[in-house]
Amino acid sequence: MNLAVDRPWVLLALAFALLPLVFSGHRAAQVGSVAVIPADAVSMLIGWVLRCSAMAAIALVVIALAGPYRLGQTISRAGEGAQVVILLDRSGSMNDTFAGRTPEGNEESKASATKRLLREFVGRRPHDLFGVAAFSTSPMLVLPLTDHHDAVRAAIDASDRPGLDFTNMARGLGMALSMFAADRPDEHHAILLVSDGSAVIEARLQDQLRAEFRKFKADLLFLFLRTAGSRGMFDKPGPDEDTPRAMPERFLNLFFQTLGVPYRAFQAENPDQVADAINRIDQLERYPITYAERVPRRDLTGLAYGAACGAILVLVAGKLVEVRLVTRRAASETAIGVPI
Numbered sequence: 001m002n003l004a005v006d007r008p009w010v011l012l013a014l015a016f017a018l019l020p021l022v023f024s025g026h027r028a029a030q031v032g033s034v035a036v037i038p039a040d041a042v043s044m045l046i047g048w049v050l051r052c053s054a055m056a057a058i059a060l061v062v063i064a065l066a067g068p069y070r071l072g073q074t075i076s077r078a079g080e081g082a083q084v085v086i087l088l089d090r091s092g093s094m095n096d097t098f099a100g101r102t103p104e105g106n107e108e109s110k111a112s113a114t115k116r117l118l119r120e121f122v123g124r125r126p127h128d129l130f131g132v133a134a135f136s137t138s139p140m141l142v143l144p145l146t147d148h149h150d151a152v153r154a155a156i157d158a159s160d161r162p163g164l165d166f167t168n169m170a171r172g173l174g175m176a177l178s179m180f181a182a183d184r185p186d187e188h189h190a191i192l193l194v195s196d197g198s199a200v201i202e203a204r205l206q207d208q209l210r211a212e213f214r215k216f217k218a219d220l221l222f223l224f225l226r227t228a229g230s231r232g233m234f235d236k237p238g239p240d241e242d243t244p245r246a247m248p249e250r251f252l253n254l255f256f257q258t259l260g261v262p263y264r265a266f267q268a269e270n271p272d273q274v275a276d277a278i279n280r281i282d283q284l285e286r287y288p289i290t291y292a293e294r295v296p297r298r299d300l301t302g303l304a305y306g307a308a309c310g311a312i313l314v315l316v317a318g319k320l321v322e323v324r325l326v327t328r329r330a331a332s333e334t335a336i337g338v339p340i
Contacts, residue, residue: 003300006067013062020054046318053314060308068300075295080286081127082188083145085176086118088159089195090136091167093227098270100227110225111159113271114194118156121278122149131179132156135172145179169199169252173209180216188287189218196225197233197249210259219262221281224249226269233267 005011088094094111096102103109108116122130132142132155143155173191180189201209213220226232226249233249244251256263264284266277 002071002073004069004071005063006069008066010062010066013065014059017055017059017062019058020051024051050315050318053311053318057308057311057315060304060311064301064304064308068304070298070300072297073295080288081125081129082190082285082287083129083131083180084125084190084192084285085131085133085145085179086156087172087176087191087193088114088132088134088142088156089167089169089172089193090134090140090159090161091196091198092136093196093198094225096227098225098228100229108271110196110227113274114223114225115156115159117271117275117278118159118194119153121282122152122156124282131176132159133172133176133179134159135168135175137166137168139168139172139175141175141179167195167197167199169193169195170201170205170209174212177209177212177216177218180218188285189216190221190285191218192221192223192281194223194225196227197230197252199252200244200248201252201255206255206258213259213261217261219285220256220259220264221284222253222256222263222265223274223277223281224253224265224267225274226267228269233265 088111090111094114095109097107097109098113103112122128126149129145129147130143130149130152131145132152134140134142142158143151146152173193176191176193181187224233231247231249233253235247235250237247237250241247242250253265256265264281266280268274268277
């Protein structure tokens, strides 16, 4: 039952619960002979019910004084979800708006809009484990995988701080993959990569990332935040533009398609399109999972006092009925006083 008490020494007073077996709280009445009173099984049953109620009332009050509680525990449950690492681009361009300028007035930067929408995304997935990582010149582990969603939202809140001017996406992906366990086939892994592109991954690093993605069996969801007037990852190149330096977004998309894992690409040019993309991602990453739910310690003092009050009410009811019976019999001139 996982039960315990704060003050075990108080339980020594449970011995007082035996007193109703020795002493009776019923009114005594004198009669000339016990033969006057016929055997009454119902009265005997009521008498034992009242004795047991008195014993229960004393025992429950003692238990309540001892401070009973149920221990905290971890319960395994089944649900829908995944292990998701949110990988955020913290390069300097994320501080600009989708129009490619510094935010003014009520305008949101790409980082701020993403932060707001990712917080809502986390709130819609109560059973997921989330981790947060970021990258600019170097990767940054912001928060390891956890089911504490308040901590996840706090980590996302820190993502709109001013970033640096470089985008080292390869090392960021490597860090995100290292946050998963490779020996747990029952876990579904996904990386949500949020970036405005402009990253080039070298050929030697591409081979390493392909091997790592296959090792950890992680889905990749790429949310590309396109700046107004810039090239999109689905645009067709001109005759002299089909190079990673000229169109890095296009070549990132082509590389991600060769990873050998499930891959989805989403392109957004304003906050509304970002919200739509995140809603679609929310529907994609839902798989049967087994998750652990922590049940906190529960104080049972009030429950013990409530049960004691119930037993006392039985005793009060019995006493009131006893008084009424005696009163009616006393009103009768021919009645003989009989103990109840």
